[in-house]
Amino acid sequence: MGAQAHRPPPRIALIDGNSFYCACERVLRPSLEGKPVIVLSNNDGCAIARTAEAKAMGIPMGAPWFSIRHLQARGLVAISANFALYGDMSDRMMRVIGQFSPAQEIYSIDECFLDLTGLPGTGREIGTRIRQRVLRWVGIPTCVGIGATKTLAKLANHLAKSLPRLQGVCDLSGLNHAGLLRAIRHVPVGDVWGVGRRLAPSLEASGIRTAADLARADRHELRRRYSIVLAKTARELCGEPAIGWEDAPSPKQQIMSTRSFGRPVRDLTELEQAVSLFTSRAAEKLRQQHSHASVVQVYIRTSRFRTGPWHADNAVVPLDRPTDHTSVLLKAALAGLRSVFRPGFDYAKAGVCLLDVRPAAAGPVQGELFGQDPEYMVRSSRAMAVVDQLNQRFGSRMIQVASALHEPDARWLMRQAHRSPSYTTQWGDVVKVG
DNA sequence: TCTGGGGTCCTAGGACCC
DNA sequence: TCTGGGGTCCTAGGACCC
Numbered sequence: 001m002g003a004q005a006h007r008p009p010p011r012i013a014l015i016d017g018n019s020f021y022c023a024c025e026r027v028l029r030p031s032l033e034g035k036p037v038i039v040l041s042n043n044d045g046c047a048i049a050r051t052a053e054a055k056a057m058g059i060p061m062g063a064p065w066f067s068i069r070h071l072q073a074r075g076l077v078a079i080s081a082n083f084a085l086y087g088d089m090s091d092r093m094m095r096v097i098g099q100f101s102p103a104q105e106i107y108s109i110d111e112c113f114l115d116l117t118g119l120p121g122t123g124r125e126i127g128t129r130i131r132q133r134v135l136r137w138v139g140i141p142t143c144v145g146i147g148a149t150k151t152l153a154k155l156a157n158h159l160a161k162s163l164p165r166l167q168g169v170c171d172l173s174g175l176n177h178a179g180l181l182r183a184i185r186h187v188p189v190g191d192v193w194g195v196g197r198r199l200a201p202s203l204e205a206s207g208i209r210t211a212a213d214l215a216r217a218d219r220h221e222l223r224r225r226y227s228i229v230l231a232k233t234a235r236e237l238c239g240e241p242a243i244g245w246e247d248a249p250s251p252k253q254q255i256m257s258t259r260s261f262g263r264p265v266r267d268l269t270e271l272e273q274a275v276s277l278f279t280s281r282a283a284e285k286l287r288q289q290h291s292h293a294s295v296v297q298v299y300i301r302t303s304r305f306r307t308g309p310w311h312a313d314n315a316v317v318p319l320d321r322p323t324d325h326t327s328v329l330l331k332a333a334l335a336g337l338r339s340v341f342r343p344g345f346d347y348a349k350a351g352v353c354l355l356d357v358r359p360a361a362a363g364p365v366q367g368e369l370f371g372q373d374p375e376y377m378v379r380s381s382r383a384m385a386v387v388d389q390l391n392q393r394f395g396s397r398m399i400q401v402a403s404a405l406h407e408p409d410a411r412w413l414m415r416q417a418h419r420s421p422s423y424t425t426q427w428g429d430v431v432k433v434g
Numbered sequence: 435t436c437t438g439g440g441g442t443c444c445t446a447g448g449a450c451c452c
Numbered sequence: 453t454c455t456g457g458g459g460t461c462c463t464a465g466g467a468c469c470c
Contacts, residue, residue, distance in 0.1 A: 040438090041437085041438035041439075042438050042439070043436090043437090043438070044436085045436080045437050045438055046437055046438065048438065048439095048470095062437080062438085063437090064436070064437040065436070065437080066435080066436035066437080067436085067437085069436090081438085083439095107469090107470085108469080108470045109470075110470080111470080193468095193469080194467095194468065194469085195468085196467065196468050196469080197467095197468090198466085198467060198468085199467075199468085227443095227444065227445080227467080228444075228445095229443075229444070229467085229468080252440090252441075252442095253441090253442085254440090254441075254442095255440090255441095256439075256440055256441080257439090257440090258438095258439065258440080259438085259439080260437090260438070260439090263435095303437090304437080305436090305437060351439090415436090
């Protein structure tokens, strides 16, 4: 056998945290171990993470809190989401996993792909070491799926989660085609990455019921009847890479900040406060990725769930030039808000979306930009950077734009009745030892 | 009383141009 | 009666993801 024929087979791992948000809460409150725990979305609206014990109580993903709160009597513990904590735990977990391979793609807050191609050891050995190290160093239980493509790695991860005998690691990378089809022949097609709620019933109706069925399906037919995306998924299921690898997270092309209100809001002034806060948050994210935006979209809507007068509208406000200045974005957002606001409606939600986002032009501020004193703009940029730094250090409420100032009991603020302390991210909440 | 927030990609169709 | 065709750009909407 020639040396060039000995290229190692592709081996991609997908590692993710089990019930990640719940696991983060358990790290800080070990007394929650073994108990049914859920994490609630913003406004304590619905369950967005469940431990195995909570799933065993029959709580589905997305269950509205009001419909399951009676389970507290049976020991269910509900915790308001604390995304600062989860982001912090995610950073730690990703750093530990990244030690195992130079090629890591962070896919979401709780999962990443890792290229294991050519590394010494079997998939099971490497996967087991990753699980042990993350559990010991970060405290988060994980599962590891390994396959020749991203889609197969996701599928393997799904198997690792659902089959206890695999002990959290499933390696599909060594199988030949027949073995692969055998391994995935019981996986419902709806569990395949890229097949969602709309596609699954349609596929089932045409006889494609399992992952193996999809792998065997005619590619041209898939493309013709559905989409190129689904045809790619089918290729990936056969071990042919069709989805690329992204080492660095690409900058966002749109940036949103949006919230449902704690209680319905009728008052324009309160909407202005909310939209001001959302805009300054979005602007902060924009500056973090060193981008400018040239379109601001703002929307308001009444509740989807309540009967009564309904109103939803959005305004798209183009800017003269791309910018990352909160004050400029704010002016546009508030103008947009006033153009869509109608008195007499119980608004339940508002949002701000920055569009046409592109990298900030390199180099110093040009003299003619903004038609303003360039020195003023430079100083203003510096002030913006200082605000971002202070907010990062001392919590995001430290410095706010004046128009976002509000009463501590403003109606639009989120409900968070079950919040746990932010041990790792807020000075005031740091655990005191000794 | 009470139902999250933040993204991506693809496609179809219209406007416009030559 | 005949009344093109191809290309690009943009937008809205639908599907998916976590």
